[in-house]
Amino acid sequence: xxxxxxxxxxxxxxxxxxxxxxxxxxxxxxxxxxxxxxxxxxxxxxxxxxxxxxxxxxxxxxxxxxxxxxxxxxxxxxxxxxxxxxxxxxxxxxxxxxxxxxxxxxxxxxxxxxxxxxxxxxxxxxxxxxxxxxxxxxxxxxxxxxxxxxxxxxxxxxxxxxxxxxxxxxxxxxxxxxxxxxxxxxxxxxxxxxxxxxxxxxxxxxxxxxxxxxxxxxxxxxxxxxxxxxxxxxxxxxxxxxxxxxxxxxxxxxxxxxxxxxxxxxxxxxxxxxxxxxxxxxxxxxxxxxxxxxxxxxxxxxxxxxxxxxxxxxxxxxxxxxxxxxxxxxxxxxxxxxxxxxxxxxxxxxxxxxxxxxxxxxxxxxxxxxxxxxxxxxxxxxxxxxxxxxxxxxxxxxxxxxxxxxxxxxxxxxxxxxxxxxxxxxxxxxxxxxxxxxxxxxxxxxxxxxxxxxxxxxxxxxxxxxxxxxxxxxxxxxxxxxxxxxxxxxxxxxxxxxxxxxxxxxxxxxxxxxxxxxxxxxxxxxxxxxxxxxxxxxxxxxxxxxxxxxxxxxxxxxxxxxxxxxxxxxxxxxxxxxxxxxxxxxxxxxxxxxxxxxxxxxxxxxxxxxx
Amino acid sequence: xxxxxxxxxxxxxxxxxxxxxxxxxxxxxxxxxxxxxxxxxxxxxxxxxxxxxxxxxxxxxxxxxxxxxxxxxxxxxxxxxxxxxxxxxxxxxxxxxxxxxxxxxxxxxxxxxxxxxxxxxxxxxxxxxxxxxxxxxxxxxxxxxxxxxxxxxxxxxxxxxxxxxxxxxxxxxxxxxxxxxxxxxxxxxxxxxxxxxxxxxxxxxxx
Numbered sequence: 001x002x003x004x005x006x007x008x009x010x011x012x013x014x015x016x017x018x019x020x021x022x023x024x025x026x027x028x029x030x031x032x033x034x035x036x037x038x039x040x041x042x043x044x045x046x047x048x049x050x051x052x053x054x055x056x057x058x059x060x061x062x063x064x065x066x067x068x069x070x071x072x073x074x075x076x077x078x079x080x081x082x083x084x085x086x087x088x089x090x091x092x093x094x095x096x097x098x099x100x101x102x103x104x105x106x107x108x109x110x111x112x113x114x115x116x117x118x119x120x121x122x123x124x125x126x127x128x129x130x131x132x133x134x135x136x137x138x139x140x141x142x143x144x145x146x147x148x149x150x151x152x153x154x155x156x157x158x159x160x161x162x163x164x165x166x167x168x169x170x171x172x173x174x175x176x177x178x179x180x181x182x183x184x185x186x187x188x189x190x191x192x193x194x195x196x197x198x199x200x201x202x203x204x205x206x207x208x209x210x211x212x213x214x215x216x217x218x219x220x221x222x223x224x225x226x227x228x229x230x231x232x233x234x235x236x237x238x239x240x241x242x243x244x245x246x247x248x249x250x251x252x253x254x255x256x257x258x259x260x261x262x263x264x265x266x267x268x269x270x271x272x273x274x275x276x277x278x279x280x281x282x283x284x285x286x287x288x289x290x291x292x293x294x295x296x297x298x299x300x301x302x303x304x305x306x307x308x309x310x311x312x313x314x315x316x317x318x319x320x321x322x323x324x325x326x327x328x329x330x331x332x333x334x335x336x337x338x339x340x341x342x343x344x345x346x347x348x349x350x351x352x353x354x355x356x357x358x359x360x361x362x363x364x365x366x367x368x369x370x371x372x373x374x375x376x377x378x379x380x381x382x383x384x385x386x387x388x389x390x391x392x393x394x395x396x397x398x399x400x401x402x403x404x405x406x407x408x409x410x411x412x413x414x415x416x417x418x419x420x421x422x423x424x425x426x427x428x429x430x431x432x433x434x435x436x437x438x439x440x441x442x443x444x445x446x447x448x449x450x451x452x453x454x455x456x457x458x459x460x461x462x463x464x465x466x467x468x469x470x471x472x473x474x475x476x477x478x479x480x481x482x483x484x485x486x487x488x489x490x491x492x493x494x495x496x497x498x499x500x501x502x503x504x505x506x507x508x509x510x511x512x513x514x515x516x517x518x519x520x521x522x523x524x525x526x527x528x529x530x531x532x533x534x535x536x537x538x539x540x541x542x543x544x545x546x547x548x549x550x551x552x553x554x555x556x557x558x559x560x561x562x563x564x565x566x567x568x569x570x571x572x573x574x575x576x577x578x579x580x581x582x583x584x585x586x587x588x589x590x591x592x593x594x595x596x597x598x599x600x601x602x603x604x605x606x607x608x609x610x611x
Numbered sequence: 612x613x614x615x616x617x618x619x620x621x622x623x624x625x626x627x628x629x630x631x632x633x634x635x636x637x638x639x640x641x642x643x644x645x646x647x648x649x650x651x652x653x654x655x656x657x658x659x660x661x662x663x664x665x666x667x668x669x670x671x672x673x674x675x676x677x678x679x680x681x682x683x684x685x686x687x688x689x690x691x692x693x694x695x696x697x698x699x700x701x702x703x704x705x706x707x708x709x710x711x712x713x714x715x716x717x718x719x720x721x722x723x724x725x726x727x728x729x730x731x732x733x734x735x736x737x738x739x740x741x742x743x744x745x746x747x748x749x750x751x752x753x754x755x756x757x758x759x760x761x762x763x764x765x766x767x768x769x770x771x772x773x774x775x776x777x778x779x780x781x782x783x784x785x786x787x788x789x790x791x792x793x794x795x796x797x798x799x800x801x802x803x804x805x806x807x808x809x810x811x812x813x814x815x816x817x818x
Contacts, residue, residue, distance in 0.1 A: 394669065394696035398625050401696070401718035405631035408721040412638035427634065434627055475696070478669045 002138035004210065008055040011214045015048035018221055025232065033231065035090040040228060042083035044221055049076040051214035058140040058210050063129050066143050070124045071114070074154075078111045080217065081161060084188060087224065088165050091184060094175070095168035099160055106157030113150045121148035124203060132208050140210050145203045158196060165189055180227055187223035191216040250275075263290065263339075263352040265313075276356050279335060280325060298324035298332055313349050316341050322359060334363035373578060380575040381448055381504045384511060391475035395441045398475075399434035406431050444472060447500050457583065462493040462502075462538045462603065463531055469506040470529065480514050481522050487530040493538035495603040497583040502603070505576040505587065509542040509599045512572065516546030516597060537585075537605035543598045548591040557589060576601075617662035617732045622646045622678070623694070624670045632665065639725055649673035649681075658687035661739055663712070663731035665724075668695035668702060676702060679709050688738050690731040694719065741811070748812040754796045762789040763797075764817035767806045 019041045026037035053076060057069035085100035114122050126143035133139050169185025172178075195216045201207045250273075253259065259276020263269075270288040277284055280296050297305055301323035312319035319339035327333035339354025385392065410427045413419045470486065477484055495502075510527065517525040528543040549557060556562045558577045573587075580587040585603040592598050619641045623629045629645045636643035642662075646652040650673060652664075664682075668675040679691055690712030695702070703714050712734065713727045755763065765775045772790065776783040799805050809816075 390697045390699075397696035397717045398628055401694075402625070402627045402631040404718045404720070405628070405635040409631065409635035409638040412635070412721075416638070423634075427631075430627060430631060434631075437627075475669065478671055478674075479697075481674070483671075 003136050004058060004138050004140055008051055008214065011218050012048050012051040012055070014218060015044045015051060015221060018225055019044035019048065022225070022228070032090050032093060036087055037228065039083045039087035039090060040224055043080060043087060043224070046076050046080035046083055047214060047217040047221055050080065050217065054211050054214055057143070060129065060141045063126060066129050066141060067126050070126055070143065071122070074111055074114050074123055078107050081107045081157060085161055085164065088168055088188065092168040092172045094171040095164055099164035099167065103157045103160040103164060106153055106160065110150050110154035110157060113153065117148065117150055120146070121150055123148060123151045123154060134209065142208050144205060147203055158192065162189055162192055183223050183227050187220050191220035259356045261354055261356060265349055265351055279356060279358055281327070296325045312339065312341060312352070316343065316349065319352060319354065334359040376571065377501070377504070377575050377579060380571045384507055384572060385445065385448055387511065388476055391479055392441070392445060392472070394475035395472065396438050399438040402434045403431050441472070444468065448503065457496045457498055459494055459496050460499060462495050462540055463488050465499060465502050466506060466529060466531055466540055469503050469510070473507065473510055477514065480525070482514050482517060482525040482527055485526065485528045487528060489531045489533065491533070493531055493533060495537045495605055497585065497603050501579040501583065505579055505601055506540065508572040508576045509601070513542055513544035513546065516544050520546060534602050537603050539600050539602040541598055541600045543592060543596060545596045548595055548597050549589060554589070617735055618660055619643045619662055619728055620646065620652065620657070620664045620689070622649060622652050622664060623667040624648055625667070635721060636728070641728065649678035652678070653681065658682060658685045660689065661735060663689050663728060663735055664691045665728070666691050666693055668693050676705055679706065679711065683709055688735060688742065690734050692727055692731055745812050748808050751797050752812065755793065759789055759793050759796070762786060763793045763805065763809070764814065766790060766793065766802055767809050767814070768816040
């Protein structure tokens with residue numbers, strides 16, 4: 001065994017070792033880097049085989065066996081070229097696609113041609129061999145070669161490959177990947193040039209040394225491998241960073257009582273993080289079929305949740321829901337869930353992925369705030385009714401007086417023996433009518449003063465509500481000597497809102513209008529109540545002939561505790577606007593061009609539900 | 612049934628109330644007429660009728676107090692009874708200052724209402740009588756000549772013919788003639804009767 005045997009076998013072993021290492025790495029990677037490693041493995045295999053064929057040729061004892069070696073070397077060289085083209089393509093992700101394809105195509109043509117053409121046309125066809133001695137007394141077989149025309153095709157393929165690598169490297173360099181461009185791009189080009197030129201020298205008998213493609217290629221493998229190693233190392237660091245950030249997300253999720261879930265629609269099963277499982281009261285390892293999840297939802301909320309999910313699946317829309325789930329033995333807990341549909345290749349919903357968050361405390365605070373607002377609305381309603389007490393008493397006293405007079409008249413008639421049955425009947429009819437009238441006023445007042453747990457929306461004609469309120473305020477307007485003009489839309493104006501709340505807002509607006517006109521001479525106290533349709537529903541506008549809203553306080557009037565009245569609480573408009581907005585409506589104010597203020601309450605026909 | 616005569620005018624914008632009050636009054640033998648507003652009462656031109664007015668305080672356009680003021684200006688002698696659903700002290704005070712007869716709060720019981728109306732009608736009757744008396748005295752006084760009126764004003768001071776003649780610088784005999792004519796024209800037989808008439812008519816004695 002001389003140094004030639006030793007060097008070549010070492011190089012071959014090194015190549016196959018690299019191939020083994022990188023094929024394993026390739027298995028653990030995905031995407032582009034898997035391909036880069038796969039092509040690197042192929043390169044390493046190609047270098048190993050090249051080394052073996054070279055060693056075989058150096059040891060050849062007959063011309064035929066030398067020719068066989070030269071002939072088969074083309075296969076490994078072809079594999080080398082193809083794998084370099086592939087590696088460069090996936091490693092740099094840059095360059096013109098046609099170049100590697102053309103290069104591989106030409107190499108393939110030359111390989112195929114080599115098998116079919118006459119021997120004289122083949123690549124590196126040996127005319128004869130001789131045994132040559134080199135330093136260290138080592139002997140090897142040297143062949144005298146002729147290069148057939150097929151060589152030219154393979155040569156062109158190599159040139160195009162070099163051009164492609166140069167092009168890709170330059171692009172990578174420009175994009176700031178300088179180290180990668182020098183080490184890999186430069187390395188490959190250098191190795192290819194060296195091996196090519198040296199091969200040329202041998203082919204034309206300029207030098208009498210063994211072929212040693214294996215060495216520059218091995219060097220090339222080392223350069224490529226080290227770069228891949230850097231990337232692997234960076235990948236490992238990234239994995240570490242990723243793990244760290246996952247830990248942080250988990251921490252944050254835990255702090256926010258946030259849980260992640262995924263719903264596999266085909267298997268109808270849920271996957272959930274420990275946080276989400278804890279929220280729902282599931283143990284950390286039990287399987288979660290969908291019905292098990294539904295069983296935890298409050299029966300009152302379940303239909304809505306199902307609706308939302310069905311809508312989301314049908315429309316591929318984001319899912320959003322707030323609902324109560326079982327918590328502890330007999331308690332309920334508010335949670336909010338958000339999710340997004342993921343589709344398969346055929347655009348069919350595959351799974352839904354999302355988060356779930358504990359809303360209990362927020363909901364609790366919200367419901368307390370709602371309670372307080374309701375309380376405030378009630379107090380404000382009661383307070384304005386208190387202000388109107390005198391005229392409201394009038395509304396009840398009027399029919400009561402008529403009833404009393406009618407009843408006493410009838411008693412007198414019956415006692416006096418001059419009872420006309422027809423007249424008595426008329427009196428009784430009148431009494432019934434007036435009793436109903438008083439009852440109606442009382443019923444309306446009761447509903448206004450009553451405390452309500454929730455605001456219930458109903459569909460109603462805004463015109464009706466306006467008329468009811470104007471009847472209720474009739475005496476007050478008489479008392480204050482205010483004239484009213486009703487400009488009502490003849491068509492029905494259907495809106496969805498709480499009747500009592502709309503009445504409260506209107507009473508506030510009309511009473512404010514009357515207050516605003518207190519200083520006006522009597523003939524200038526005019527209120528216009530106008531109703532009409534809006535794009536989203538209907539609106540009622542209350543116009544007065546007072547001094548209007550002074551510009552500096554225009555934006556202040558809806559603020560709580562803001563008042564211009566000496567005895568006002570300053571809650572009327574604030575509460576009114578809150579009530580309007582609670583129904584998805586608006587309450588706005590402006591000044592009229594000809595003096596006086598204008599307040600408009602707009603209500604949606606759908607109660608402010610979002611489409 | 613009811614000795615008191617005169618029409619009870621019910622003015623209220625509330626139709627039901629108006630009808631029931633009129634019904635009650637008629638059941639008690641009153642003559643009642645109903646009006647739906649201050650304006651419709653005024654345009655009927657009934658200011659000089661005998662009777663009384665039951666007036667609602669709160670009405671659109673012209674309210675009760677304004678109608679009261681207009682009627683006072685028109686020298687309407689019918690007493691006004693206000694009806695109101697709310698006890699408003701200021702308006703009540705204003706109504707009485709302008710001469711309201713009564714101020715009643717709804718709902719009003721028939722005993723209270725009818726009693727007040729009877730009193731109002733009685734007052735109106737007396738007022739009408741004194742008004743009629745003064746009117747007849749006035750008619751008689753209008754027949755007197757200036758000199759006779761002069762003599763009458765001296766007569767009612769209780770002065771003697773001689774004193775009157777001295778004051779007016781005329782003969783005692785002439786005073787006698789004037790005196791006889793005054794008594795005849797005024798339809799009385801004694802100076803004492805003449806004094807009563809002049810007091811009722813508000814004729815000032817001349818000293």
